[in-house]
Amino acid sequence: MAIKKKIAKTKAKKKKTKSAKKSRKKLRTKKKVVTKKSATKKRSKKTRITNKLKTNKREVKKMSTETIKSDVSASLDTSHLKVPFPYKKKYGNYINGKFVEPLSGKYFDNVSPINNEVICQVPRSDAKDVDAALDAAHEAFKEWGKTDITTRSNILNKIADVLEKNLNLLATAECLDNGKPIRECMAADLPLVIDHWRYFAGVIRAEEGSIAEISNSQYSYNIPEPLGVVGQIVPWNFPLLMATWKLAPALAAGNCSVIKPAEQTPASIMLMMELIGDLLPPGVVNVVSGFGLEAGKPLASSKRIAKIAFTGETTTGRLIMQYAAQNLIPITLELGGKSPNIFFEDVMDKDDAFLDKCVEGFVMFNLNQGEVCTCPSRALVQESIYDKFMEKVIARTKAVVQDNPLKMETMIGAQASVEQMEKIKSYLDLGKKEGAKVLCGGEVAKLNSGLENGNYIQPTIFEGDNKMRIFQEEIFGPVVSVTKFKDEAHALEIANDTLYGLGAGVWTRNGNIAYRMGRAIQAGIVWTNCYHAYPAHSPFGGYKQSGVGRETHKMMLNHYRQNKNLHVSYAENKLGFF
């Protein structure tokens, strides 16, 4: 419902034109600045070369600014969204408050999954760039860590305001970078990004440390203190939202960050930093773009970080724990799941709005093309309603509109990378070999009109057994594996028969069943009569092999803080031991 409303809102002509005008004005101003900077650059070339010789090797070169890329094909045209094409031809790393060239001078092409066309170039950074970013972050922490909470909170609120003013532009950028539908970017990703910044701005104003009265002359004051400089590695499925989940609490708690976006989706965070960078003191946030092995590993294994936060898969999760063990630093790991979505027979007691909501709840496996750690990728349907319920959800799945993600009507877009599409294909192939029945989809989607080279998979429903690999491993695509259950105990047995425990859904009109199932399912979040809800004050994280720690919610602050126990004696007299 909320999504419908928001889409309707974005469709409202007046508002659209107004914000578009604002965005255009902003970009026009930026272009002017760009021209001015380029001219200055030419004039001062000689001086710059002399200065360069004087500086040490680690010092970074200021990025030459580039004009907006405009020579893209019709499939990537954004004019119907009333925003200009959002990306420049090239971005630098964002270090110490400015965009700088990677020290090696190397860049790589960033393609849009919509048609695999190059949309911009980003740095192919290495350990030296990570070091430069860590230098800047450590310098910035000297002040930022002591900045009063009101100031930090106000900055976070200003960040949210700027992002909100540029919502359509950022949503378009996210759609181009990741391939997700523009309507999800506008109605879910960006509103959640904005909400997270505001939530952490608010929550740090309201919280307090604690005081324990040990005796009437001895007190223990517990004061939260930031960890320092933290390393953060962001996945490619929600580039801006996952960056925000990591940055907002870290900054709110007083830390500085060196953050690496995924090499598959490295660009939207650069646009975000262009917009919000000047609101933060230089060095508080440093974005280093590059490959995992060349830039991510030096960051994760650095002795100069006080914590590492990572979202990804289990093998790298273990490796990151290993590095953290060597450096004795804390971690937050979010490693995925195979979340069960359970439909009890009473959902079909009436043919009403709630049943319609349940049907949508099933089809939620298509959200973000299934590239969600909590994708409801196992559906458990009670056998007494199985045929009738499946008829409804198959019809609803077949009605999912798959097209260019930049169209407002599109419900499912492109998989984030070619290799991701290949992996999903390998599981479609395996599912069939395992003997699962394809109830709908099951193939690569062949789209035309300029999308022939994009990464599209048909929404797919497999029917099978929970012991099959397609029920046991995260496919990370629009693929759900469905099985039947007899009763509550059977549903619980299947739900918990997995290595992971990140999310789960329970759908029933019976509050007692909902409560019992919710408590007994071994997962970090059990959505009851809803799914895919990610408000900032709802904690997110996994049981079992789904990871360590939580993200979102104020409890996240303590993942980015130390506790200082200031233990004070107000007694005049000695203890008497010595």
Place this chain on the structure above:
Amino acid sequence: MKVTATKSALELIQQLKDTHGENLLFHQSGGCCDGSAPMCYPANEYLVGDGDVLIGKIGGIPFYISETQHEAWKNTDLIIDCISGMGGMFSLDNGTGKRFLTRSEICVPEGTNLN
């Protein structure tokens, strides 16, 4: 469960050996994002333990999977292939423009009574 490699995967393994030396290992990942990708590391950088199962060697390199994942995947044989791609996290194929991909075939688990 067996593990084998395609010709193109063996070529990529050789390329990685030429760059990083012979002493490498594979570990099969699970979970989100790049999950299900076979990860290749210098053998002295990745800690395998009692909770891992050695399922074979490809291109002379040992291939491990965690015991719990082995249990869930035991009805399949793994065929390590090589495709174009740029991901792979900290795996040594990352940045080469190619990456390993796990494909699977159904197998008969050891100890199954076929009669």
